[in-house]
Amino acid sequence: MNEKNKILKRIQNLKAIEELPTQSIWARLILANIDVLKEEIVLTLPQGVVKASIESLFHPIEEVVNVLSDSNDDNETQVNEVLKDYLNNDLALLLDNYSVELIGTIKDPIVKDMVSLFVVPTVETLRAMSDDNKDNEEQLKEVWVDGFVKDKESQAAFFNGVIVPFVEKIGKDSKFGRFASMALDFISLIVFGRT
Numbered sequence: 001m002n003e004k005n006k007i008l009k010r011i012q013n014l015k016a017i018e019e020l021p022t023q024s025i026w027a028r029l030i031l032a033n034i035d036v037l038k039e040e041i042v043l044t045l046p047q048g049v050v051k052a053s054i055e056s057l058f059h060p061i062e063e064v065v066n067v068l069s070d071s072n073d074d075n076e077t078q079v080n081e082v083l084k085d086y087l088n089n090d091l092a093l094l095l096d097n098y099s100v101e102l103i104g105t106i107k108d109p110i111v112k113d114m115v116s117l118f119v120v121p122t123v124e125t126l127r128a129m130s131d132d133n134k135d136n137e138e139q140l141k142e143v144w145v146d147g148f149v150k151d152k153e154s155q156a157a158f159f160n161g162v163i164v165p166f167v168e169k170i171g172k173d174s175k176f177g178r179f180a181s182m183a184l185d186f187i188s189l190i191v192f193g194r195t
Contacts, residue, residue: 030065
């Protein structure tokens with residue numbers, strides 16, 4: 001969009017604002033400015049996670065402006081609903097997408113496994129804390145205890161990604177290190193069926 005068209009669009013927005021009731025003028029001004037920001041910022045970004053991230057930030061702001069300028073006086077409840085929806089849907093999806101892109105750039109297999117290991121429960125925690133189900137403790141137990149701590153793949157990844165390197169680092173050349181290394185091999189054999 002060239003400069004002349006941008007200016008004409010802003011003038012049209014201002015004319016439309018003049019025709020509105022006084023209480024919604026501020027809302028229209030904010031929304032018009034958000035439209036300008038979208039045009040100036042978002043349209044210049046290449047497709048991808050960064051663009052999607054920036055775009056997703058505008059939606060809850062617009063919704064909050066609409067909530068605060070509507071005829072419903074229960075603004076607190078409405079704003080909470082907007083924020084919960086953003087956290088549960090847009091932000092969680094963004095984190096999912098961004099983590100997939102990030103994990104794809106990690107070369108070290110241990111680091112890649114560790115980051116992958118924590119992404120799902122972290123996003124699920126965000127969803128659990130922002131959904132309509134008030135029993136957050138039970139949901140978090142399902143995410144972290146049942147879905148993470150008791151999960152064999154998570155156990156193996158944590159064991160190989162954290163425990164083994166830690167023991168190897170602290171006791172590389174000591175008697176403790178050799179003993180700990182043998183103990184880890186034994187645990188790996190018993191728990192995971194391999195050394």
